[in-house]
Amino acid sequence: MSQELSVFMQQLFNALTISGVYALVALGITVIFGLTGIVKFSIGELLTLGAFLTFAFWEGGTTFFLAVPLAAIAVGGFSLLLERGAFRFTLDQPINGFIVSLGLILVLQNLIIEIWGVGFKAPIRPFTQVWEVGGVSMPVQRWFVVWVAVVIIGLLFMVLRYTKYGRAMRACAEDRDAAALMGIPVALVIAGTFALGGALAATAGGLLASLFAIQPFLGSQYLLKGFAVALVGGLGNVEGAVIAAVLVGLTETMGSGYLATEWRDAYTFGLLIAILLVRPRGLFPARGRLQETLQ
Amino acid sequence: MxxxxxxxxxxxxxxxxxxxxxxxxxxxxxxxxxxxxxxxxxxxxxxxxxATPFTGTILTPEDVLRKDGTATKEVEIEWGWMFELSGPPQIQIFATVTGDGVLFAVQEINDAGGFQIGDTIYTIKLLEHDTESDPNKTIGITRQLIVDDEVNVIWGPASFGEAEATVITQAEQVLHLCACQDRGLTSLSSVEKAAGESHWAFQTLPLVxxxxxxxxxxxxxxxxxxxxxxxxxxxxxxxxxxxxxxxxxxxxxxxxxxxxxxxxxxxxxxxxxxxxxxxxxxxxxxxxxxxxxxxxxxxxxxxxxxxxxxxxxxxxxxxxxxxxxxxxxxxxxxxxxxxxxxxPTSEAAAAYFERYAEFSGGELPLASFVSLLSYDFVYMLVAAMQQAGTVEDTTAIADALETIHYAGAAEDDIYFNEQHFSVIGxxxxxxxxxxxxxxxxxxxxxx
Missing domain, CATH: 3.40.50.2300 (Response regulator)
Incomplete structure (x- = not known):
């Protein structure tokens, strides 16, 4: 393999890993927005919480492979409580939900600092091997993250497409009132979606804890990227979020790999601006009630 | 710059x-x-x-604390001490430990019975102030120390307000030692050799x-x-x-x-x-x-x-x-x-940290090495006073401080260069x- 090709393949692999994480965060944002119209900015902090809980479980003797689902369940449950305790009162006024979400960022951030301190935690790294293929270095841990992301995304699609809950969720996203008239327990579906969004963010956080050193302000970095991905894909559109995650990951990685590295975020947001100029609702706009919200 | x-x-x-x-x-x-x-x-x-090792006399703590038994008087002198004991956590940690170095050295000197110049044994009293990481408060404390307390030596602050304080201390010819990362922007910025307006300012922080x-x-x-x-x-x-x-x-x-x-x-x-x-x-x-x-x-x-x-x-x-x-x-x-x-990469440093841990109540504080940005320099200042034969003539003391080489805990040959920046490995x-x-x-x- 020529050096140029191996470098390109390396960058492609780099992009794939980070795209997986972005996709999970964006899915958390997009499923909640798709159903409620609430832009849940505190999802970044749920990601951080997931990362620290994964670390805590692992530190307590649990294997990493069990620590991530445990953290996802815990954060999913916490997100459910947030919906029951706060967000459900804002469903008719999504802007209030947005403000509650902003407030939660500060609360959760300080809570995390209070519990775990301001310091960093070194990556967990259950796999330390690195595969070298044709001059491309591929840490096994990164492959693991990619495959976990792919499996979760696949499962999410299946749940949304083929299960009763998924159909109910899509029905609620199309038209909440009509869904209620059809006997769908809308409140329950919404609560479940909050739990799902939180669990997705926590999973992303748990996976991040195996790739990078984590610190309490981690969430904001990924929230912005996740939100950009969700916007590019079309807020509320699950398939769009996944495609956009790959697009943003590629743009960011190739941009900083081949062009000026300091412009990394500018490439992402340049892409976002360009796409929104041409397609104001993103590449794959959501349908139904969501479309009304965006209009 | x-x-x-x-x-x-x-x-x-x-x-x-x-x-x-x-x-x-x-x-x-x-x-x-x-x-x-x-x-x-x-x-x-x-x-x-x-590196060109210095071949002259390098003073030690023992030299500084030595007494010849001829002293007939005991005098307590006062030095100003102002550091950021509150404020942004990271600045506070650094400032507290830097200030600690002064406190520790002064305690050691006093516990050893003070230092001798001529027929007088001097002990040191530090007038301690928290600048609260506030430049305005730092300015106020500096004026208070100089005007009300009439000190001719001030230690600190570590960071906030030191440039403003330095302007005051130099105008009043007060010896002013601190880590002072901004000192190069003010009193020591435009001179090849620290002189005139900046003669009494010394930066204990080596150049990065x-x-x-x-x-x-x-x-x-x-x-x-x-x-x-x-x-x-x-x-x-x-x-x-x-x-x-x-x-x-x-x-x-x-x-x-x-x-x-x-x-x-x-x-x-x-x-x-x-x-x-x-x-x-x-x-x-x-x-x-x-x-x-x-x-x-x-x-x-x-x-x-x-x-x-x-x-x-x-x-x-x-x-x-x-x-x-x-x-x-x-x-x-x-x-x-x-x-x-x-x-610790020297025996002197290892011994220092043992003593410093004891001084700190049994455990070394966070970033304890930062105390070395002041500890050795207290001994150097005393050595300069001994060499100048005075605790009052700040110009003579500054002149002496320019020439002293000292074997301390941080380094076996510490000195100030011509711009009054400390030289430490x-x-x-x-x-x-x-x-x-x-x-x-x-x-x-x-x-």
Missing amino acids: IKRLRVWWIVGVLLTALLVGAACTSDDDVDDDGEDATATSAPTNGEAAT SRFFLQGALNVKEDHPEYERVAIICIDSEIGRSICELYEESYSAAGFEIVGVKVFPPGTSDYTPLLTNLKQQNPDILLNFDDPTAQLNILGQALDMNVASSYNTSLPPDIVQAAFGDRLEGKEVTAGGIPRQATV SDGCIVRFEQPIECSHDAPVRD
């Missing part, structure tokens, strides 16, 4: 952040093997290529460019086969300044800079730029940033096998514990780091797979 002089302090703050981070990271965060494997090699006192150059020279001495250097820095004023300093220092030491990459704040994934740098076949990868970024960069660079050697400011035991067998066949160095920042450590961490003392690059 402005950027340069601010760098050391920021580097210090980053290091404090790192140490805070390390302290906040429980033992389980890193493998315990790392700590167990930590060992200090015998101090080498390796001399940098440009010295640290980088010492580190580079040390690497060249240890690894003459290394030629190509790649550098990664954060995209900020400080980050870019560090990049420039790295470039200048390593170029001066004879290395070729094959790549410089800057990344935006908030980056976690450095693989795109590391892939790019790897193409340049660097022998050494340099990075000095906040600890989280360094840990990420180092881990990803080790995975990608970017270079033969990696330079970081992470504490060696953290590196060893965090990366374990991923260090196999690789070498991580921490070069040009502040003296005694990791482990740095430490260098090497972390290798399944080997004890080796730390050595690099002699300072002298004028």
